Amino acid sequence: MTTFLRLTIFGLVTGGIYAVAATGLVVTYTTSGIFNFAHGAIGMLAAFLYWELHVNHGIPTLVSLALVLLVFAPLAGALLERTLIRPLHGAPFATTIVVTVGILAGCLGLAQQIWKPGAPRVVEEFFPAEGFHVAGVFVSWHRAITLLIAAATVVALRHLLHHSRAGITMRAVVDDRDLTSLSGVAPTRPSALSWAIGSSLAALAGILIAPLITLDVVLLTLLVIDAYAAAVVGRLRSLPLTFIGAMILGLAQSHGSYWLPKAFPGDRFPDWLPGFTDSLPVILLFVALLALPEARLRGARAVRAVTGRVPSVRHAAAGALLLTGVAWAGAGFMTGQDVQRVGEGVALGLIGLSLVPLTGFAGQVSLCPFAFAGLGAVAMSKVGGGGSWVGLLVAMAVPAAVGALVALPALRLQGLYLALSTLAFAVLVDYMVFPQASLFRTSITLERPDLFGLSLQSDRAWFVVLAAAYGLAAVFVVWLRRGRLGRRLVAMRDSPVGCAMTGMSLTRTKLVVFALSAAMAGLGGAMLAAMKVSISAKSFTALGGLTVLLIAVIGGIETASGPLLGGLALAGMTILAQEAPALGWVPAVGPAVAAIVLARQRDGVAAVLGGLARNVVGRRRGRAPTTPDPLTALDGSWPVGQALEPARVRALDGLFGIDDGLCAAESAR
Amino acid sequence: MTGDAARPALELRGVRAAYGSIEVLHGVDLVVPPASVVALLGPNGVGKTTTLKVACGLVTPTAGCVHVAGRHVNGAGAHRLARAGVRTVPEGRGVFPNLTVAENLALASADRRHAATVHEQAYARFPRLGERARQSAGSLSGGEQQMLALARALATDPALLLVDELSMGLAPLLVEELYEQVATIAREGVSILVVEQFAHTVLGVAHHAALMMNGRVQFSGPSAEIAGALDAAYLGTTGTGARP
Numbered sequence: 001m002t003t004f005l006r007l008t009i010f011g012l013v014t015g016g017i018y019a020v021a022a023t024g025l026v027v028t029y030t031t032s033g034i035f036n037f038a039h040g041a042i043g044m045l046a047a048f049l050y051w052e053l054h055v056n057h058g059i060p061t062l063v064s065l066a067l068v069l070l071v072f073a074p075l076a077g078a079l080l081e082r083t084l085i086r087p088l089h090g091a092p093f094a095t096t097i098v099v100t101v102g103i104l105a106g107c108l109g110l111a112q113q114i115w116k117p118g119a120p121r122v123v124e125e126f127f128p129a130e131g132f133h134v135a136g137v138f139v140s141w142h143r144a145i146t147l148l149i150a151a152a153t154v155v156a157l158r159h160l161l162h163h164s165r166a167g168i169t170m171r172a173v174v175d176d177r178d179l180t181s182l183s184g185v186a187p188t189r190p191s192a193l194s195w196a197i198g199s200s201l202a203a204l205a206g207i208l209i210a211p212l213i214t215l216d217v218v219l220l221t222l223l224v225i226d227a228y229a230a231a232v233v234g235r236l237r238s239l240p241l242t243f244i245g246a247m248i249l250g251l252a253q254s255h256g257s258y259w260l261p262k263a264f265p266g267d268r269f270p271d272w273l274p275g276f277t278d279s280l281p282v283i284l285l286f287v288a289l290l291a292l293p294e295a296r297l298r299g300a301r302a303v304r305a306v307t308g309r310v311p312s313v314r315h316a317a318a319g320a321l322l323l324t325g326v327a328w329a330g331a332g333f334m335t336g337q338d339v340q341r342v343g344e345g346v347a348l349g350l351i352g353l354s355l356v357p358l359t360g361f362a363g364q365v366s367l368c369p370f371a372f373a374g375l376g377a378v379a380m381s382k383v384g385g386g387g388s389w390v391g392l393l394v395a396m397a398v399p400a401a402v403g404a405l406v407a408l409p410a411l412r413l414q415g416l417y418l419a420l421s422t423l424a425f426a427v428l429v430d431y432m433v434f435p436q437a438s439l440f441r442t443s444i445t446l447e448r449p450d451l452f453g454l455s456l457q458s459d460r461a462w463f464v465v466l467a468a469a470y471g472l473a474a475v476f477v478v479w480l481r482r483g484r485l486g487r488r489l490v491a492m493r494d495s496p497v498g499c500a501m502t503g504m505s506l507t508r509t510k511l512v513v514f515a516l517s518a519a520m521a522g523l524g525g526a527m528l529a530a531m532k533v534s535i536s537a538k539s540f541t542a543l544g545g546l547t548v549l550l551i552a553v554i555g556g557i558e559t560a561s562g563p564l565l566g567g568l569a570l571a572g573m574t575i576l577a578q579e580a581p582a583l584g585w586v587p588a589v590g591p592a593v594a595a596i597v598l599a600r601q602r603d604g605v606a607a608v609l610g611g612l613a614r615n616v617v618g619r620r621r622g623r624a625p626t627t628p629d630p631l632t633a634l635d636g637s638w639p640v641g642q643a644l645e646p647a648r649v650r651a652l653d654g655l656f657g658i659d660d661g662l663c664a665a666e667s668a669r
Numbered sequence: 670m671t672g673d674a675a676r677p678a679l680e681l682r683g684v685r686a687a688y689g690s691i692e693v694l695h696g697v698d699l700v701v702p703p704a705s706v707v708a709l710l711g712p713n714g715v716g717k718t719t720t721l722k723v724a725c726g727l728v729t730p731t732a733g734c735v736h737v738a739g740r741h742v743n744g745a746g747a748h749r750l751a752r753a754g755v756r757t758v759p760e761g762r763g764v765f766p767n768l769t770v771a772e773n774l775a776l777a778s779a780d781r782r783h784a785a786t787v788h789e790q791a792y793a794r795f796p797r798l799g800e801r802a803r804q805s806a807g808s809l810s811g812g813e814q815q816m817l818a819l820a821r822a823l824a825t826d827p828a829l830l831l832v833d834e835l836s837m838g839l840a841p842l843l844v845e846e847l848y849e850q851v852a853t854i855a856r857e858g859v860s861i862l863v864v865e866q867f868a869h870t871v872l873g874v875a876h877h878a879a880l881m882m883n884g885r886v887q888f889s890g891p892s893a894e895i896a897g898a899l900d901a902a903y904l905g906t907t908g909t910g911a912r913p
Contacts, residue, residue, distance in 0.1 A: 168772045175765035178727055182759060183776050183821065184751035 006137045007254045013143040015250020016150030017209045018281075019243045021227035022234070023157050024201025029236045030161070031170035031194035034085055035416050037100040037423075040227070041107035042199045043206030044220035046073050048115050050207045051123050051215055061126065069203055077199030078192045084596060085195065086188060089177065093415050097365045098553050101546050102596040104221070108543065109588030111217045121215040123207075146208045153201065154243045160197075161239070170194050218543060225427065226281035228420060232288040245288070253280050275432035282424040282431070289421045290409050316478035316560060320471025323564075327467030331460040337578075340531070342571045343463040347528035349567025350470050352552035353560065354520035356477050359549075360558035361486060362513050363493030365419040368426035370545025372399035372518040373525025374434055377535055380446060380526035387447030395526035396519040403518025404511055411510045414496075426542035434537040443536040446529045459531075466527055473520060474560035480516075481560075489513055550595035569594070676739035678703050678829045678860030679724055679755075684733035686716075686723050693719050695884040696733065699862075701829065706851065706861045708871045708892060710899065711881035717864045718760055720881070721833050724862065725757040726750040737829060756827035760834050760864075763818035766807025770798055773806050773817055777824035791820035794850070812843040819850060823859075830854065833864045841870075848874050868899050 025039050036042075046068050054064040080103065088096050115121070125142035132139055161167040170190040172180045180187045209223055226249065233245025257277040261269045276283075311319070327346075331339055351373045358364050376395035383391035406425055413421055448456050448465075456462055480486045488509050491499050499506055529535045551570050556562030573587040679701040686694040693716045701707045711717050722728040723735060726747035735743050737755055751757070765773055771788065778787045792799030795816040801809060806817055815835060822830060832851065836844040852874045855861050865871040872878060872892045879889035880898055888898045 165775065168768060168775055171768055171772075172765045172776055175767050178747070179759060179763055179765065180776070181747035182725060182727070182751055182757045182763070184748050184825070185776065186746065186748045 002136050005135055007258055009139055011251035011254030013146050014254060015247035016147045017205050018227045018230050018249050019150040019246035020153050020201055021205035022230035022242045022246050023154055023239055024198045025231045026234055026236055026242050027157055028194055028198030031174055032191045033174045034096050038103035038107060039202045040221045040225045041104045043202035045107050045111055046203030047206035047210040047220055048111055051121050069200055073200040073203035074196035077195040081192045081195035094359060094363055094365050097419055099596050102550055102592045105546050105550055106589050106592030113585045113588050123210040123215055125211040154239055158239045229281045229285035229288055232285055249281055249284055256280055271436050272432055275435050279428050279431040282427045285424040289417050310481050311478055313479050316475045320475050323471045324468040328464045331463050338575060339459045339463050341574050343466055343531045345567040345571025346466045346470055347524055347531050349564040350524035351521050352548045352563030352566060353473050354517045355552045357480060357513050358517040361489035367419055367423040369521045369548045370540040371426045371429040372403055372521035374540030375399045375402055376522025376525035377529035381444045387449050389449050392526055395522045399522030400515040400519035404515040407511060407514040411507050426545055430542040443534050445534045448530050462531055469527055470564055477560045547591055550591045553595045554598055677701055680736040682734045684723055684730045686719055686728050686730045693884055698886055699879055701860050701862050703860050704858045705876040706855045706874055708875035708878040709864045710868045710878055715881045716884045717881055718833055721831050721864050725755055725831050754828035756822035757831040758818045758822050762814040764806040764814050769803055769805050770817060771802045773821055777821040787824040791824060795820055811839050815847055827859055830859050830861045836867055836870050844870050
């Protein structure tokens, strides 16, 4: 009984922390319309900053707390909103995901650069070792306070959103931005406020949970990702439901991790069990997502032509040959280590290429390319020790099958919910599948197959094979885009409702492209593993997989060559960091920054370069004059009626700080 | 009295506006005299709504002048114009569907007017809104939503009211009722610009009318005189005798 009570109290406390994090997420989403994937990373940064201030510099608890929660977090949130989120107004949905995922990756990289992993860091509880007893169970003040804060947060937020002017305005902005400004409210202020509040809550959650676990960059980020589940239970809208979801989550985790192993006699529980209890939150997330009502089909609000020129298959084939040739010629000039790095870049590009049909053409954002890549690598290693071409085929077949199987229930979801479910899947595979001893033990080694007696065992040879594989896959993608399926994918992105009206099965199309994408990711993963020779369970983490999305975006997620450019850029950054250790932050933060900058360009680097060129030419030609035309005399035939209130007229005077408020052209008259 | 009294509530001179690289207004001239109702008429896609968006500040003109009460307001944000007394009932249903009726009205009390007065006035004007104060605006009928949009725009005693397609998707009886409200509002001294595609619903209320074709105002004058020009314009024989 005592154990039960203890577990319940622990569960409620964990649930309380989830509640704080999840409600912050819900508030930002309901008031800015953008799901902040970086929510957990902001909480993680705040926890580290709190450690830095409080533990490392000995600043008193309350001062440190105030600095982090009331100064750093709100400022960071408002700044993010102002610089990155606000320009996203009206942007395609995939772009908003890429930007917040970019922020997430950037925060991770930044934290790992500032606070090098490995060093033990401990944040103490508030009032360490003090507490009280409830029915024989010791409850520390820290836990009691956490629970109180969680409850207070939910009540306060609900009041803010429904009973305060600021809150009503925030909700109004999400409903209709233009209409809000027509009501006399600057639509940007509520949004900045909501991001400030949201990141403050993320920070609070991070600081509260830090003493209960180890202070670790990835662990903290993932823990707040767990809060997604609670937010989805609340349908990203209802705060009370979110709170209940968070509590269920906390209780399930605390009870599950204790009772589940007991179900197996003599502690002989299977090796997936620890992973299972760790992934309870993402499993709940998955279930909650599946329980969501099917989204209504909608046409795109404003359809504009955004797709760039699609090359012909012949051009693509020529490009592929050229790529292979360049790789063959270039491999000789590179050092062995550089071949490794560039080869890994090309392989990552190949995994990124798997996102081109799915995200680029069909507009479905997947955050689990690494899960399929890892499955591909494992599948290849299981076939004849890895050294066979059949293994490579299996490396494509297995992820495709798994992808289709997993995607089937998730396909009825759209947009954000689909992206969330793929992230849940990635975390699940990361926690539960890869750590299993039967798959990886500590690490696995992949042989490289030979081709008709031609030895491909050297790094250089495999590098050329990789380049050729990328070329083939790219030609395939171009062929796909020009064909029937490609047209369907683009049509589905542009107007789901239009597709349904023509009798096309959206579910089947999505299923096909999902399986196809998984197969390509599997191929890329297997070839990456063969390039690296030895891989471990931690080679294909869920968070690491986000980099793949970022590099695909950098190069251009709608082009067959884009992911390659992105992968090469990443390889370049890695080599740069190796040559100059002072630039170690470049590969850590660079892809994120580049992706955020390029997210709005559908064709990545290429589009930006083209845009720059056009701008330069445009400047030279000079812009159209914007000076107002001289006024013609007013038509005297209009009758004159009642005057405007003088106060209103004075208010107008203030608009531009012009003294008499009259038009320059009119004053001159 | 200053000269402001004689100045038109709204005046557009040679206004050009574009979406991206496509220009849709090619020099619009339009005047709304104080305390009068002006109807802006024309078939689909001639730039009526864009003209209204320029007037309320949602679209910044690329050339020309926008004057409100004689003040040059090109590029002033919509929210600043709204606070200065330019209120808009936009196309479609100008309500926040996820906010309750009361919350919708509360938003309009932006300029420190007491919210209670705003509610009182709105419910006095449209009693049906009072009955549904706690309901979310998205659950109202089309006519009720338009009432709410009108009530919200009027809550702050605007000097200039811009109304876009009040009749869209509503039953004719309801439209008549809404335009009676517009006439009442006009008698209170508010200057009103009404955009309409269906001329007959609005000409009974408007003092003046302007007819738009292809991004320009083709004809303007007392509403009684516009009927002939209208037929010509809608039936596609513009340019021959449409001008006064």
